[in-house]
Amino acid sequence: GAVQGVGFRPFVFRLATELNLAGWARNALAGLVVEIEGPPEDCAAFLERVEKNPPPFATVRHIAHSPRPVEGGSGFRIHHSRLESAAGTEAANTEILPDLATCPDCLREIFDPANRRHLYPFTNCTQCGPRFSIVLALPYDRERTTMRGFPLCAACRDEYESPGDRRFHAQPNACPDCGPRLEFTDPSGHRLATRGEALERAAQAIESGQIVAVKGVGGFHLIADARSAEVVETLRARKHRPAKPLALMMPHLAAARAHCEISPAEEDLLTSARAPIVLLRRLSGGELPAVLAPGNPTFGVMLPYSPLHHLLLRRLGFPVVATSGNVSDEPICIDNDKALDRLRGIADAFLLHDRPIARPVDDSVVRVAAGRELLLRHSRGYAPLSLGGESAPVLAVGGDQKTALAVSGPFGVRCGPHLGDLETEAARLAFEAQCRDFPALCGAPPRAIACDAHPGYRGARWAAEAGPP
Numbered sequence: 001g002a003v004q005g006v007g008f009r010p011f012v013f014r015l016a017t018e019l020n021l022a023g024w025a026r027n028a029l030a031g032l033v034v035e036i037e038g039p040p041e042d043c044a045a046f047l048e049r050v051e052k053n054p055p056p057f058a059t060v061r062h063i064a065h066s067p068r069p070v071e072g073g074s075g076f077r078i079h080h081s082r083l084e085s086a087a088g089t090e091a092a093n094t095e096i097l098p099d100l101a102t103c104p105d106c107l108r109e110i111f112d113p114a115n116r117r118h119l120y121p122f123t124n125c126t127q128c129g130p131r132f133s134i135v136l137a138l139p140y141d142r143e144r145t146t147m148r149g150f151p152l153c154a155a156c157r158d159e160y161e162s163p164g165d166r167r168f169h170a171q172p173n174a175c176p177d178c179g180p181r182l183e184f185t186d187p188s189g190h191r192l193a194t195r196g197e198a199l200e201r202a203a204q205a206i207e208s209g210q211i212v213a214v215k216g217v218g219g220f221h222l223i224a225d226a227r228s229a230e231v232v233e234t235l236r237a238r239k240h241r242p243a244k245p246l247a248l249m250m251p252h253l254a255a256a257r258a259h260c261e262i263s264p265a266e267e268d269l270l271t272s273a274r275a276p277i278v279l280l281r282r283l284s285g286g287e288l289p290a291v292l293a294p295g296n297p298t299f300g301v302m303l304p305y306s307p308l309h310h311l312l313l314r315r316l317g318f319p320v321v322a323t324s325g326n327v328s329d330e331p332i333c334i335d336n337d338k339a340l341d342r343l344r345g346i347a348d349a350f351l352l353h354d355r356p357i358a359r360p361v362d363d364s365v366v367r368v369a370a371g372r373e374l375l376l377r378h379s380r381g382y383a384p385l386s387l388g389g390e391s392a393p394v395l396a397v398g399g400d401q402k403t404a405l406a407v408s409g410p411f412g413v414r415c416g417p418h419l420g421d422l423e424t425e426a427a428r429l430a431f432e433a434q435c436r437d438f439p440a441l442c443g444a445p446p447r448a449i450a451c452d453a454h455p456g457y458r459g460a461r462w463a464a465e466a467g468p469p
Helices: 007-016 040-052 105-111 154-161 195-207 229-240 253-259 264-270 308-315 336-343 425-442 456-467
Strands: 023-029 031-037 076-078 182-185 193-194 213-214 220-225 277-281 298-302 320-324 349-353 365-369 371-376 383-389 394-397 404-408 410-414 446-449
Touching: 007 023, 007 040, 007 076, 031 040, 031 383, 193 195, 193 277, 195 213, 195 220, 195 308, 195 349, 220 229, 220 336, 229 320, 253 264, 253 298, 253 410, 264 277, 277 308, 336 349, 336 410, 371 410, 383 394, 394 425, 404 425, 425 456
Parallel strands: 023 076, 213 349, 277 365, 394 446
Antiparallel strands: 023 031, 182 193, 182 349, 213 220, 220 320, 277 298, 365 371, 383 410, 394 404, 404 410
């Protein structure tokens, strides 16, 4: 099940220690492998608690267990991950966790002047932070994520190795001394500021009416002052987006309430670990300009979901446009150099960081209807979605508009993130890259490709040209 990237190894370590069981745990391509040794009743209690009370965000779909000869071991350890499964067909059974919004504990640290992570925009722990957007391969360990280029400092290493610490075996763990860093540049890529000063310069630029391209968790946003009709019109003109609604990021829930009607179900979504864009009914007579969503009774609203967003919006204190950082009809930018190349005609400045993004993960969009959550765009916080069942490995490609991929295998079906329309060459290249990346990440090289039969669809033409895998 979903047992990697959720603090499951630390959970198992603490549980085994509490029950005085010897043994070890390690990540594998098939999931989590655990060996425990102790009295039968304690081993049974261990299995029951693992199944019924797993860590938050974990999902245990299947537990296979068998007896082994007693070895007389002592203590419990976390071993290095195993890259190959004994059966050779279990690689796809591990679910990949979506990116998670900043947890309350990390948020408190970020705004605590006495904490060593005070104002650090890449703070995370086992309960929050990037997952799907940084993982390169399974099993989920730091050396197989985009954090592999950031060796842990002594303090972070101590947290990583301390069973009682919230960051015990937190793979993206980082701090100002060893983790990713910010830089603020002009459209030509000339560095103007770094670290805290970079964020301050970005805030000042937004306050002055400029458009800033901000590298986030799964890609870039174009961020601008949502209160200014003139600024919004400029953004629309530069992005060639004359009428489509623009997403808003509010500094906090109270600000969202000042402009929108929010039901309890909608509040739960806004403040959840998934932190999607939620379509909310606009309040009549609101102060935000109509040009944000012309002729539309709703705003698409999200709250800050990463430390960087929290810091920037806390500094600004007002609503901003946070629309996808892309040229019209192209994929969202995830690479610094490509963003500077493609967005320099739109953005007046860039707030960058040096943590690579493994794949584009745009913001998810949901609405509440009749008290039920309806997912309109499946991406950050939701992707990759795992569905039950078992199937031969098949790659399914969508249509030309709002396309996404799905992969089936022994694990069931996994739905990839929103990829957008396939109207441009850049979009088609990104689509083809994901057709290679997503099945490989799921550990299920496809034996067949499923596509729409429409002969004019680019996805269908790609499937025909690709042929049987």
